[in-house]
Amino acid sequence: MTEAQPARDGARAAGSASGRHRPRDHRSGAVADLRRIGIDPDFWYPVAVSASVPRSKTFAAVFAGHRIVLYRGGSGEVYALEDRCAHRQVPLSMGAVEGEVLRCCYHAWAYRGSGRISQIPYLPKGVDRPPRGVRAYPVREAYGLVFVFPGDPEKADAAALPELPEFDSAGYKTMAFSRTVRCHYSFMHENLLDMNHQFLHRGVLGKVQPTLLGYETGPRFVEARYLFTPAGGKKDRGAGLLSAEGLSGGRKPDVITVRTEYPYQTLQAVPEGAELPAFSLWAAYVPEDAEQRTNHAYGLLMIAKPPIPGALRLAWPFIRRFTERVFAEDRMAVEAEQRAWDEQGEDRNQEVFPLILDVREVLRANGVPLHPAPALSR
Structure with missing residues (x-):
């Protein structure tokens, strides 16, 4: 497969995926169930x-069943x-930060940011x-x-963080989201890439006609x-403010570009004929x-700042409400998909959209087998 295949128009895309090679279970020859594929740990993951890791405090994080404690030392650096x-297996996230050292809450064993023990207060003489x-973890x-690299630490320096030029641009203001969703990560990629589900958002977006202009795919x-x-139809005020007809005052349709660049995902909305995005989502x-x-x-x-000073500040609460409503509806759908998978014990999905068949192949090919990890108790 080449790095990037030619862009496909809507008609050609309709039958493009049928001849592709898909990862198969080596025992049965069947296509591997994507919902049983783990995410590749050799990337930087938030x-x-x-703000959840203030100075001299700890934060209990997790990646794929592996518990991770974050703490910010007195210098401001995060570890x-x-x-x-290592003593009694008590979570270090229950401990206390002293300068750049983290002490276990139980017996006060002290750990450096490297994970090495710097002190055991009562260490008997003769124990060398x-x-x-x-x-x-690299952080x-x-x-x-806060990003960690949960995979092979030798690969961390060569792995790049995502590039988000709009984040650092004075012409944009950023709204952050952090939510738990009870589904396999692949459902999230499918949901955002498949814009044919806008009927789900009819009460928020009104009536929208999404037309697939084309797509590209690579390894x-x-x-x-x-x-x-x-x-037509009634839409949430925040939807209008984010679209081409909103803060920019335009009247042309939006061109939406959605990209899964493993393992991340992006969406950009560019008013037709414009050069810069009205907003970008990572x-x-x-x-x-x-x-x-x-x-x-x-x-x-x-979100791009409009020419009118203060307009985005006034629109911010409406945009936040709109995005929360859309996310809540998407979460409802993907969690329902996961429940069906759990009940059926397998993926009985009957997908017909070639674009989604292709992204499933990308996620399969770049994923890793699921390995047992320590159980998480709540």
Whole structure:
């Protein structure tokens, strides 16, 4: 498969996926159930909002069943460690931060940001080799989020964080989202890429006619372009403010570009004929449990500031309400899909949209087998 296949118009896309090679179960020869594929840990994943990790405090995070404690030292640097004390396995997230050191709440064993034990207060004389400590994760802060690299630490330096130029642009203001969704992360990719589900949002968006203009796909990505044409009906005020007819005062339809660039997802809305997006959305879906049937969705919605000073500030509450309503409806749908999978014990999905068949192949091909992880108790 080439890095990027030619863009396909709507008619050609209708039958494009039938001849593709799909990952198969080596025992049965059947196409592997995507909902049993784990996410590749060799990427940077957000596990907390930066504001949730104040100085000298801890935060209990999780990635795919593995507990992680974040703590911010006195210098302001954030560290990420396996969330268990090497002594009695008590969560280190229950501990106390002293400078750049994290002490377990139980016996005050002290850990450096490297995971190594720096002190055991009552260590008997003659004990030369205390436990080595716990695993430390590479960690970075960017875009108001704390990212960890849960995979092979040797690959962390070569792995790039997502590039979000609108986040740092003075012409945009960012709205952040952080929500738990009870479904496999693949349902989230399918939901955003498949704009044919706008009937679900009819009470918020009114009547919208999405037209697939074409899409491209490669080994690690799928990108689709839609034309969103209003077709009447009552819409939420925030929907109008975000669309081409809103803050910019335009009257042309929006061109929506949605891209899964494994493992992240983006959406951009560009008024027809414009050069810059009216808004850009970046999202990451981070599995929480070992079976990866629950994910935490992190989103950054970067909205272009209009020429009128203060207009975006006044519109902010309406836009927030609109996005929350849309997200709630999407969450309802994808969680219902997950419940059906749980009840049936397999994927009985009867997909007919080639674009979604292609993104499933990308997620299968780049995912990893699910491995048992420590159970999460609540």
